[in-house]
Amino acid sequence: MSSRYFGARIRRNEDESLLTGRATFVDDVQIPGTLHAAFVRSDLAHGHLRGVDAAAALERPGVIGVFTAADLGEYWQPGPLLVPPAPIEGLTFHARTQVPLAREKVRHVGEPIAVVVAESRYVAEDAVEDVIVDLEPLDAVADLRAALAEGAPVIHEELGSNLAAHAVQTKGDYDAARATAGLVLGRDFTYDRGVSAAMENRGVLAQWDERSGQLTVWDTTQAPIPIRNGLASMLGLSESQVRVVAPFIGGGFGPKIMMFYPDEVLIPWISMRLGRPVKWIEDRFENFFSTTQERGQLHEAEIALSSDGRILGVKDMFLHDTGAYNPYGLTLPINTQCTLLGPYNVPNYYSEFRVAFTNRPIVTPIRGAGRQQGVFIMERLLDLAARELGLDRAEIRRRNFLSPDAFPHDHEILFQDFAPLVYDSGDYEPALDRAMELIGYEPDGPVPSESGGGSPAEDGTDGEDGKGPSRRERLRGTGIVSYIEGTGIGPYEGARVRVEASGKVCLVTGVGTQGQGHFTSFAQIVADQLGVGVTDVRVVTGDTREFHWGTGTFASRGAVVAGNACHAAAVAVREKILGKASEILEVAEEDLKLTEGVVRVQGAPDLSIGLGELALRSNPLRGAVEPGTEPGLEATAYFGPRRGATASGVHAMVVSVDPETAMVEIERYVVVHDCGRVINPLIVEGQIHGGVAHGIGNAFYEELDCDSEGQLHNASFMDYLLPTATDVPPIRTAHIETPSPLNPLGIKGVGEAGAIPVAALFAQAVEDALKEWAPGLEVRDIPLSPNRLFALIEKTRAGGGEEGA
Amino acid sequence: MDATQAVAIRVTVNGERYERSVEPRLLLSDFLRQELSLSGTHVGCEHGVCGACTILLDGQPVRACLVFAVQADGSSIGTVEGLERDDGLHPLQAAFKEAHGLQCGFCTPGILMTMVAFLDEVPDPTELQVREALSGNLCRCTGYQKIVEAVEAAAADLGGSP
Amino acid sequence: MKPASFEYHAPDSVEEALGLLTEHGWDAKALAGGQSLIPAMNFRLARPAVLVDLNRIDELAFIRRNEDGIGDGGPGPDGVRIGAMTRQRAVEKSELVAELAPLLTEMMPHIAHPQVRNRGTFGGSAVHADPASEIPAALLALDASCRVRGAEGERWVRAEEFFLGLFGTSLEPDELLIEIALPGPRKLTGCAFREISRRQGDYALAGLATRLKLDIEGCIQEARLAYLGVGGGPALATSAAAALIGEKPTATVFEDAARTAAGELEPMEDMHASAAYRNRLVEVLTREALATAVERAFGSG
Numbered sequence A: 001m002s003s004r005y006f007g008a009r010i011r012r013n014e015d016e017s018l019l020t021g022r023a024t025f026v027d028d029v030q031i032p033g034t035l036h037a038a039f040v041r042s043d044l045a046h047g048h049l050r051g052v053d054a055a056a057a058l059e060r061p062g063v064i065g066v067f068t069a070a071d072l073g074e075y076w077q078p079g080p081l082l083v084p085p086a087p088i089e090g091l092t093f094h095a096r097t098q099v100p101l102a103r104e105k106v107r108h109v110g111e112p113i114a115v116v117v118a119e120s121r122y123v124a125e126d127a128v129e130d131v132i133v134d135l136e137p138l139d140a141v142a143d144l145r146a147a148l149a150e151g152a153p154v155i156h157e158e159l160g161s162n163l164a165a166h167a168v169q170t171k172g173d174y175d176a177a178r179a180t181a182g183l184v185l186g187r188d189f190t191y192d193r194g195v196s197a198a199m200e201n202r203g204v205l206a207q208w209d210e211r212s213g214q215l216t217v218w219d220t221t222q223a224p225i226p227i228r229n230g231l232a233s234m235l236g237l238s239e240s241q242v243r244v245v246a247p248f249i250g251g252g253f254g255p256k257i258m259m260f261y262p263d264e265v266l267i268p269w270i271s272m273r274l275g276r277p278v279k280w281i282e283d284r285f286e287n288f289f290s291t292t293q294e295r296g297q298l299h300e301a302e303i304a305l306s307s308d309g310r311i312l313g314v315k316d317m318f319l320h321d322t323g324a325y326n327p328y329g330l331t332l333p334i335n336t337q338c339t340l341l342g343p344y345n346v347p348n349y350y351s352e353f354r355v356a357f358t359n360r361p362i363v364t365p366i367r368g369a370g371r372q373q374g375v376f377i378m379e380r381l382l383d384l385a386a387r388e389l390g391l392d393r394a395e396i397r398r399r400n401f402l403s404p405d406a407f408p409h410d411h412e413i414l415f416q417d418f419a420p421l422v423y424d425s426g427d428y429e430p431a432l433d434r435a436m437e438l439i440g441y442e443p444d445g446p447v448p449s450e451s452g453g454g455s456p457a458e459d460g461t462d463g464e465d466g467k468g469p470s471r472r473e474r475l476r477g478t479g480i481v482s483y484i485e486g487t488g489i490g491p492y493e494g495a496r497v498r499v500e501a502s503g504k505v506c507l508v509t510g511v512g513t514q515g516q517g518h519f520t521s522f523a524q525i526v527a528d529q530l531g532v533g534v535t536d537v538r539v540v541t542g543d544t545r546e547f548h549w550g551t552g553t554f555a556s557r558g559a560v561v562a563g564n565a566c567h568a569a570a571v572a573v574r575e576k577i578l579g580k581a582s583e584i585l586e587v588a589e590e591d592l593k594l595t596e597g598v599v600r601v602q603g604a605p606d607l608s609i610g611l612g613e614l615a616l617r618s619n620p621l622r623g624a625v626e627p628g629t630e631p632g633l634e635a636t637a638y639f640g641p642r643r644g645a646t647a648s649g650v651h652a653m654v655v656s657v658d659p660e661t662a663m664v665e666i667e668r669y670v671v672v673h674d675c676g677r678v679i680n681p682l683i684v685e686g687q688i689h690g691g692v693a694h695g696i697g698n699a700f701y702e703e704l705d706c707d708s709e710g711q712l713h714n715a716s717f718m719d720y721l722l723p724t725a726t727d728v729p730p731i732r733t734a735h736i737e738t739p740s741p742l743n744p745l746g747i748k749g750v751g752e753a754g755a756i757p758v759a760a761l762f763a764q765a766v767e768d769a770l771k772e773w774a775p776g777l778e779v780r781d782i783p784l785s786p787n788r789l790f791a792l793i794e795k796t797r798a799g800g801g802e803e804g805a
Numbered sequence B: 001m002d003a004t005q006a007v008a009i010r011v012t013v014n015g016e017r018y019e020r021s022v023e024p025r026l027l028l029s030d031f032l033r034q035e036l037s038l039s040g041t042h043v044g045c046e047h048g049v050c051g052a053c054t055i056l057l058d059g060q061p062v063r064a065c066l067v068f069a070v071q072a073d074g075s076s077i078g079t080v081e082g083l084e085r086d087d088g089l090h091p092l093q094a095a096f097k098e099a100h101g102l103q104c105g106f107c108t109p110g111i112l113m114t115m116v117a118f119l120d121e122v123p124d125p126t127e128l129q130v131r132e133a134l135s136g137n138l139c140r141c142t143g144y145q146k147i148v149e150a151v152e153a154a155a156a157d158l159g160g161s162p
Numbered sequence C: 001m002k003p004a005s006f007e008y009h010a011p012d013s014v015e016e017a018l019g020l021l022t023e024h025g026w027d028a029k030a031l032a033g034g035q036s037l038i039p040a041m042n043f044r045l046a047r048p049a050v051l052v053d054l055n056r057i058d059e060l061a062f063i064r065r066n067e068d069g070i071g072d073g074g075p076g077p078d079g080v081r082i083g084a085m086t087r088q089r090a091v092e093k094s095e096l097v098a099e100l101a102p103l104l105t106e107m108m109p110h111i112a113h114p115q116v117r118n119r120g121t122f123g124g125s126a127v128h129a130d131p132a133s134e135i136p137a138a139l140l141a142l143d144a145s146c147r148v149r150g151a152e153g154e155r156w157v158r159a160e161e162f163f164l165g166l167f168g169t170s171l172e173p174d175e176l177l178i179e180i181a182l183p184g185p186r187k188l189t190g191c192a193f194r195e196i197s198r199r200q201g202d203y204a205l206a207g208l209a210t211r212l213k214l215d216i217e218g219c220i221q222e223a224r225l226a227y228l229g230v231g232g233g234p235a236l237a238t239s240a241a242a243a244l245i246g247e248k249p250t251a252t253v254f255e256d257a258a259r260t261a262a263g264e265l266e267p268m269e270d271m272h273a274s275a276a277y278r279n280r281l282v283e284v285l286t287r288e289a290l291a292t293a294v295e296r297a298f299g300s301g
Helices: A015-019 A055-059 A069-075 A121-130 A174-179 A224-235 A262-274 A284-290 A331-339 A371-389 A393-400 A428-439 A518-530 A558-585 A611-617 A681-701 A758-769 A786-797 B028-035 B091-099 B108-121 B127-134 B145-157 C014-027 C037-042 C088-093 C095-100 C102-110 C122-128 C134-142 C238-244 C251-264 C275-300
Strands: A035-041 A047-053 A063-068 A112-118 A132-137 A163-171 A183-191 A203-209 A214-219 A242-245 A278-281 A297-305 A311-323 A349-357 A409-414 A420-423 A475-487 A493-499 A505-509 A537-541 A592-595 A598-601 A604-610 A633-639 A645-658 A663-674 A731-735 B007-013 B016-022 B054-057 B060-063 B076-078 C007-009 C028-031 C050-053 C063-065 C080-083 C145-150 C153-158 C176-182 C189-197 C204-214 C220-228
Touching: A015 B091, A015 B108, A035 A121, A035 A262, A035 A284, A047 A112, A055 A063, A055 A121, A063 A069, A063 A121, A063 A262, A112 A121, A112 A262, A163 A331, A163 A409, A174 A297, A174 A311, A174 A349, A183 A371, A203 A262, A214 A224, A214 A262, A224 A242, A224 A262, A262 A278, A297 A371, A311 A331, A311 A371, A331 A349, A331 A371, A331 A409, A331 A475, A349 A409, A371 A393, A371 A475, A371 A758, A393 A428, A393 A475, A428 A475, A428 A645, A428 A663, A428 A731, A475 A758, A493 A518, A493 A558, A493 A611, A505 A518, A505 A558, A518 A537, A518 A558, A558 A592, A558 A598, A558 A604, A558 A611, A558 A633, A598 A611, A604 A611, A611 A633, A645 A758, A663 A681, A663 A758, A663 A786, A681 A731, A681 A758, A681 B145, A786 C275, B016 B028, B028 B054, B054 B108, B060 B108, B091 B108, B091 B145, B108 B127, B108 B145, B127 B145, C014 C028, C014 C050, C014 C145, C014 C176, C063 C095, C080 C095, C080 C122, C088 C095, C088 C102, C088 C122, C095 C102, C102 C134, C102 C189, C102 C204, C122 C134, C122 C176, C134 C176, C134 C189, C134 C204, C134 C220, C189 C275, C204 C275, C220 C238, C220 C251, C220 C275, C238 C251, C251 C275
Parallel strands: A035 A278, A214 A242, A311 A349, A505 A537, A663 A731, B007 B076, C007 C050, C028 C050
Antiparallel strands: A035 A112, A047 A132, A063 A112, A163 A349, A183 A297, A203 A214, A203 A278, A297 A311, A409 A420, A475 A645, A493 A505, A493 A633, A592 A598, A598 A604, A645 A663, B007 B016, B054 B060, B054 B076, C063 C080, C080 C176, C145 C153, C145 C176, C189 C204, C204 C220
């Protein structure tokens, strides 16, 4: 089989409908007679719920119903624990999952207390204001450290404390390694929370058809099949009675996973109860409370190295904020724990984490999912160690890379998929070299500007040709960091490929898609096998009526797991095609060639049969067939990897910093990336660009202003700053390919990669720019807003040096 | 008279005339999506920052979430549904497909409407001008780079560049 | 995020609008471009019972040469008059404004984004008097005058008397801002606008508009420094301005004035900037704006 499409820059099949406004997103589904829901939400972060009075709301014209926890009866159940904890020895874990509507207590601002259903969203919002909620305030705890302190308000009283989990994973003997070290360097680090900020908020539309006994739910979910299974079970319906459709989704980034959010559970129930379609579309304000968030961690980390900069061991103890509930188990802290090790040989490792409940919205993975924090810790430790040892920053990394013959490499701890953390393949030095070359990295004098180190650069904000004091000095700095990413974990995905009588191909898979280009990359895989055009493959995803089995899109696994399932199904159909053609044409299969939708006999150009004809003849309407014959040119296949595939990369950037105003501009950005074999470079580049932009947001712009009472003060896009087109620099990408041996296509995931190392890189580049202006300055907290950088610069220059802090 | 009651309005959208009766508080974004079923105009923030709902109001790009439908009475409106030409995609749409200037596509209609007007005004823009013009539209998927490339390509295609 | 109900009126004359405002008093709110009011309504932070939409009052949308001046020591017959309902984008693009009030041309692109300026109005932004917005500071720096009309009649109000702290103006609930008159360019006079914001189009963390006039010796004769983003309203730094008078415009003088300005303003703190950080930005921006204004003043002579 020749590969015409795999690896090619194929334009996307899905674009036309998106570009013309025809693509249907959840809120675009309009069913006559639909009712609209709005939630009454807690305005306190912690409180006893003493009562809800909906009488006034019910009297408002246009209001159909108001539902509270009491109305739900037995349907009121805490949500499922989506990911059970990994079997780590000595683990402590307490599961507390979100409830559909608060019953006795509220545990974060925005927790739903009641839902109002009305003829329009406008009226529903009016009625929300009519509902009187009697909340008795309790002391709240929003700060991660405070949550675990003695005497902190306890969020789930029966636990006696806010400790949600405690785990230790070790490798070797860190203390023994430390005793022999030439340098031991310890620091504290903070990584703060943000929101995923998909441009489309979440939404659910449910329609119960009493006559057919069918429930249809349109949901902005990344995982329609698990939602279908869960809803069927909760509502007492057969899975065949519930259809969940995840149509076009306006960005996922993690929080749209199978959460069983209160709205996801309630809207279908209300539709069944009222016998009418019911829609809830989250608004942007709600999104800051009702959709999950991520990244709050505090680390105390230490690295032990030999005098020549080889890592002897790392010790990291951290706190992880899970918010008011922890439905996602330990995925995030384990990702942090594992990803910290990076592409390095770390012979001794001690990693201990405590997870705390806080009075803040729930924490589940967002693009990167705990990995950012791990990379930040390790890369910062290496930067600071290099400084101490007088080593170049690139060199210290090079000295510690796992060598290309070290694979598979077992890190001797467990990964989030419960499998041992074993890297499948990689080759890290070429990526470092390439990134250094592309950014123009110069060891020990790493300033690639024409004008030399720490040089004044023009401030582009001055529109005049003016000189003199209106010019501000800007200082340039360069950064270079590396990282790995465990991607493409199991359990499995499936796909069904069918050749239709038209000769065109229908490909169905269960994963949802949120802009990753699956309509195209999956079609490429199948088109190559079946010798058809990529536009002849119609891809159906995210509709449980079309495919029964699967999990969802998360952990950079769509291309790896579902992609390989598509491949396996296509291979099986190809075999059927050739078998059937061989039978009809009376020619051995080896002599057949499948191209351009036609099976031809090699050397006999007149002898051929089209795929459509073959499909028709595989589905006879009369006559007898051999026993055991399956109709049609169709096959279903599943793929489940043994464990995740390890993607990796090196990022580099050049920043310029105005040392007086602490404003930072990212001038250039380079990504050298290894995601195994690339299906579509265009799509991979797009994924990387978007990830980097997200990472830049987390590093420099995005910040939640939450006070100690759990009140958020910037729940809007006016004050929660997403990077815009003028904030994201041009990004240059280059690929390194070490195919994964764990799947036939050799793919590794790429969806999250771009976002992972950006904060670590930004910190290093800013320090580099300021190395003469504020010697000894250390960036240890993310996000690093100009406001924070200003304070850091002033403190450092005033002699409040951070050494050994 | 209760002035919170519905008001009759007449608008021309993508060349078609519509008469509807609307509550004064109905946002133009909701009017287009719900009353006219033109759901290509997306709603991302409803406070005028994300730009997903950008439409042309009498030829000028504005945020449809920051205009009441009743204010559009007598106006001519352009939405993404009106961009396509008889012979296929508008050159800007085609350039977005060619350059992979969209991923989830949710922000795309607002970006297209913004950039159509921009290219009318600045037919041969520099990269910085494109980025500045784009800065009022948020995109979480693309990192903007391929959007910028798409707009530059469209500018050349539309005859702005030599 | 849907607004609460309101009673809607769309008068097509100032007289009719004033009648409605008088009739409804505090219940009524005038709707200009809506780019601040409508978001506030969508969040239900603002819920006027009655909206008087000014967008159909054509007589309020104009940019014209101030042929006769306004008398009373206000802007004379060499400047420009801008109707309150003139779109910000029109001011930005106006050649007349570029000729007669170039500070505005320099400043307008800093206001949000084109989609917002296409709708937002010059007068609406002035009346909203957001301490972080650009137009009020520019009006203060230029010593503009505002024509205000109520049922009782009309008056001209100098910018200094028009702006009253946080979101406050001297406009009564039954009055409308009709137009703003700006003084024209003078010899040996230069203006400059500077601001720093997190992203393109964001409200400024700090910024200023300044106007300097030199005497024939090249010493500073008049100085106005008006700030945005730093106080409870658009704020004049009067001590810094006074300290400049009579001085030769040198880098040292500008640095001293910048420090004085940072000392006399009382910046607020928020998540985006501490008071100390805002003070630093005030210093840097003041220094730069003064240097630019002086260059322009020499160029204008």
